[in-house]
Amino acid sequence: MVMQQALVLERRNELSLRDIDLPDVTGPGMVKIAIDTVGICGSDVHYYTHGKIGSFIVEEPMVLGHEAAGTVVEIGAGVSHLKPGDRVCMEPGIPDPQSRASRLGLYNVDPAVTFWATPPVHGVLTPQVVHPAAYTFKLPDNVSFAEGAMIEPFAVGLQAAQKARIAPGDVAVVIGAGPIGIMTALAALAGGCSTVVIADMMAEKLEIAGRYAGIVPVNIKERPLQSVVDELTHQWGADVVFEASGSAGAWKTLLSLPRPGGAVIVVGMPVEPTLIDWATASTREIRFETIFRYAHQYPRAIQMIGAGKVDLKPLISETFDFSRSIEAFQRAAEGRPTDVKLQIKLR
Structure with a gap:
């Protein structure tokens, strides 16, 4: 010592x-x-x-x-x-x-x-x-x-993107425009998503996220997130939804966002119990994935940043x-x- x-x-x-x-x-x-x-x-x-x-x-x-x-x-x-x-x-x-x-x-x-x-x-x-x-x-x-x-916080976003099993051209939604939410959006884009909608109530955070090509910021105080997703996907729904806010309230309407057979990736940790509409989840066959930190993501993150794929x-x-x-x-x-x-x- x-x-x-x-x-x-x-x-x-x-x-x-x-x-x-x-x-x-x-x-x-x-x-x-x-x-x-x-x-x-x-x-x-x-x-x-x-x-x-x-x-x-x-x-x-x-x-x-x-x-x-x-x-x-x-x-x-x-x-x-x-x-x-x-x-x-x-x-x-x-x-x-x-x-x-x-x-x-x-x-x-x-x-x-x-x-x-x-x-x-x-x-x-x-x-x-x-x-x-x-x-x-x-x-x-x-x-x-x-x-x-x-690299450390970006590795969290990569862990979420990997769990999502993104296919080229997917449309994703990220709820929460904090550091992890924005990095998850960037990881999703780098992983093949054509568009990532990021939702929050803070205009300043959304303005920063919106500087990146491929990210569509939505201020949910001004416009319903559902309407944006419906417009982008012709009422089909997002391929992947990342819950990165940690807000229990986000779960009240979250399951209306993914398409049938789509995925919900739980990134944020709610500080209180959340209610999940399992009937809707079952009839739409929504796939759920959770993440905790990351595993084996550092080499991948370093390579992506070094190659200029993520800034x-x-x-x-x-x-x-x-x-x-x-x-x-x-x-x-x-x-x-x-x-x-x-x-x-x-x-």
């Missing part, structure tokens, strides 16, 4: 920039990384403002941050695919490689997974971290650290120096409608 300065969540609504003991030994199969850029995720903000997410409760001081990119400064024994100086991004969830879930390729749902900035595991808003090389990925030369730190740079609203980390989190907690992704730069 070594003392490092870090952004520490001391308790609910209390942050500090201070020294804290963190791991510093680069053992076999591990790499040490100098952190460059960290994105602020909604879960980071939720721990800051609420002190817990479900059964995960902040009971001890915890370093925040899990969307990160940096530079390898040291490698442990047995690491052959990385070297000092490599620019990398890191997958924050580490499973037990011997678990049944991992052997099935479903390591994201391994009950034993440890995930950065999830109590009691420290995050990465600190100058250096040690991480398994198997979950550390080299960035192409044309992918910036800022984009590298966006996430317009989603970065502002970047703060590490010394302004507390200010950055206070800004994120405001939930400004013009903000999509705030980042913190450590170097």
Whole structure:
């Protein structure tokens, strides 16, 4: 262990920039990384403002941050695919490689997974971290650290798009134009959708989403989503509907949107129970899929961004120096409608 300065969540609504003991030994199969850029995720903000997410409760001081990119400064024994100086991004969830879930390729749902900035595991808003090389990925030369730190949330969108089994030319609907909703829409387009309708009540978020070709923004305060879908599909319905808002209210009319035999992909996590019209789901043979984080998506995300298939740079609203980390989190907690992704730069 070594003392490092870090952004520490001391308790609910209390942050500090201070020294804290963190791991510093680069053992076999591990790499040490100098952190460059960290994105602020909604879960980071939720721990800051609420002190817990479900059964995960902040009971001890915890370093925040899990969307990160940096530079390898040291490698442990047995690491052959990385070297000092490599620019990398890191997958924050580490499973037990011997678990049944991992052997099935479903390591994201391994009950034993440890995930950065999830109590009691420290995050990465600190100058250096040690991480398994198997979950550390080299960035192409044309992918910036800022984009590298966006790989983590984009991987969620890719997981959703993969579960959707998109066919070329499909029409999709995304409910919720937050960071994950927009990234899901971009992943759906890259996966073959001809059009993605994205719905929300925040005009500012919709304006940002609408800058992308192929995305049709719909402000549901001004126009019924159903009418837009009907118009685009000639009353047939969308091939895929992604629920990314986490709103229980969205489920009241959601099943009227997919076509017969279409799919509903549950991306957002409602904070309260939802009612589902199973009779409609059955008579229309709606297929349901759920996602939890992602598995095996990082290489795919890196390749897509490196190839120019997806541009996430317009989603970065502002970047703060590490010394302004507390200010950055206070800004994120405001939930400004013009903000999509705030980042913190450590170097």
